[in-house]
Amino acid sequence: xxxxxxxxxxxxxxxxxxxxxxxxxxxxxxxxxxxxxxxxxxxxxxxxxxxxxxxxxxxxxxxxxxxxxxxxxxxxxxxxxxxxxxxxxxxxxxxxxxxxxxxxxxxxxxxxxxxxxxxxxxxxxxxxxxxxxxxxxxxxxxxxxxxxxxxxxxxxxxxxxxxxxxxxxxxxxxxxxxxxxxxxxxxxxxxxxxxxxxxxxxxxxxxxxxxxxxxxxxxxxxxxxxxxxxxxxxxxxxxxxxxxxxxxxxxxxxxxxxxxxxxxxxxxxxxxxxxxxxxxxxxxxxxxxxxxxxxxxxxxxxxxxxxxxxxxxxxxxxxxxxxxxxxxxxxxxxxxxxxxxxxxxxxxxxxxxxxxxxxxxxxxxxxxxxxxxxxxx
Numbered sequence: 001x002x003x004x005x006x007x008x009x010x011x012x013x014x015x016x017x018x019x020x021x022x023x024x025x026x027x028x029x030x031x032x033x034x035x036x037x038x039x040x041x042x043x044x045x046x047x048x049x050x051x052x053x054x055x056x057x058x059x060x061x062x063x064x065x066x067x068x069x070x071x072x073x074x075x076x077x078x079x080x081x082x083x084x085x086x087x088x089x090x091x092x093x094x095x096x097x098x099x100x101x102x103x104x105x106x107x108x109x110x111x112x113x114x115x116x117x118x119x120x121x122x123x124x125x126x127x128x129x130x131x132x133x134x135x136x137x138x139x140x141x142x143x144x145x146x147x148x149x150x151x152x153x154x155x156x157x158x159x160x161x162x163x164x165x166x167x168x169x170x171x172x173x174x175x176x177x178x179x180x181x182x183x184x185x186x187x188x189x190x191x192x193x194x195x196x197x198x199x200x201x202x203x204x205x206x207x208x209x210x211x212x213x214x215x216x217x218x219x220x221x222x223x224x225x226x227x228x229x230x231x232x233x234x235x236x237x238x239x240x241x242x243x244x245x246x247x248x249x250x251x252x253x254x255x256x257x258x259x260x261x262x263x264x265x266x267x268x269x270x271x272x273x274x275x276x277x278x279x280x281x282x283x284x285x286x287x288x289x290x291x292x293x294x295x296x297x298x299x300x301x302x303x304x305x306x307x308x309x310x311x312x313x314x315x316x317x318x319x320x321x322x323x324x325x326x327x328x329x330x331x332x333x334x335x336x337x338x339x340x341x342x343x344x345x346x347x348x349x350x351x352x353x354x355x356x357x358x359x360x361x362x363x364x365x366x367x368x369x370x371x372x373x374x375x376x377x
Contacts, residue, residue, distance in 0.1 A: 039064040045072060047102035047131070053085040055131045056105060058098060072098040077107060081129055081136070081160075087116045088160045089136060091127060105129040111138060118163065118191050120146045122156055134161040148194060148226050149175045163191040171198075175226055178257055179207040182224055194226040204231050206257065214242040217255060231255040244291050244317045247271045260288040268295070275320055275349060277303040279313065291317040299324070303348045306332040310344070321347050328355065 096107035154169030220235035284295030311326025346353025
């Protein structure tokens with residue numbers, strides 16, 4: 001049911017286009033009758049549901065109905081969109097149309113739509129509201145602002161009953177605390193949970209005060225929890241950190257920015273770029289504040305001229321010292337030797353270490369021995 005009220009009836013008028021009432025020439029062909037177009041200044045259009053609750057309300061500087069009354073064209077509309085009798089969006093634009101007795105509202109030019117529940121403000125050039133689906137769509141040069149993040153995208157689809165925003169095409173979100181830039185082709189922002197999820201390739205950059213990239217994460221899919229500041233990367237995940245200068249690769253990485261922790265329960269590979277040291281294992285974590293890396297199960301360390309395997313390893317990134325436990329095997333190329341034992345500690349790059357804890361075996365490779373493998377298959 002749609003109600004039309006002219007707020008200033010004195011300025012309301014009808015525009016009519018009809019054939020002349022009288023014709024003096026019998027030879028003139030009869031012109032088809034054109035339905036009149038009704039126009040109202042300072043008009044209010046409303047729709048209510050069967051329970052008598054408002055579904056939407058549009059106030060316009062001018063409203064004009066088409067001849068068949070199926071479309072109302074509005075100028076400078078300001079709309080309130082309702083759900084269960086409560087305002088969910090406040091919208092304004094330069095022009096628009098109300099279609100088919102209010103089944104769809106289309107607004108154009110300089111769109112501003114504000115979610116009354118969470119203060120998310122969306123801007124764009126075209127808006128569609130589908131009352132029966134509780135769906136708001138904003139297109140063309142879309143930007144958004146919120147206390148947690150700002151965004152730009154090609155299209156934003158808001159499911160108002162779920163407070164769920166789906167962003168489609170060239171998505172870039174800038175989270176404010178900490179300063180993160182999230183980029184993907186598609187993302188879903190759950191407003192209540194404050195999570196941003198995508199099943200498409202994504203890139204997450206942590207920026208400094210000058211908006212320069214300090215750390216960068218990439219993956220085939222992932223999720224960013226804005227409130228606890230946790231980034232979860234899945235499938236071909238890679239995290240490149242500036243301090244310490246390490247690069248982490250795995251099929252799943254959890255980056256806790258607030259807790260300054262990086263962890264993975266899946267096989268991972270860590271490269272220290274400055275020291276050219278690679279550490280791998282089946283699971284591990286990095287304490288970024290203390291610059292400590294712990295890895296376990298199938299541990300392998302490769303540095304210049306030396307290799308080591310063990311069951312567990314704690315690596316002190318700043319000093320490059322390590323503590324290894326369980327089935328330790330250390331080998332170096334110059335001079336060539338191989339050591340085994342239950343436990344080891346030292347500094348791999350400087351080739352300073354101590355093997356201890358039980359039976360220790362030392363193998364010295366004779367000079368001239370070719371094809372010697374410190375880790376035979």
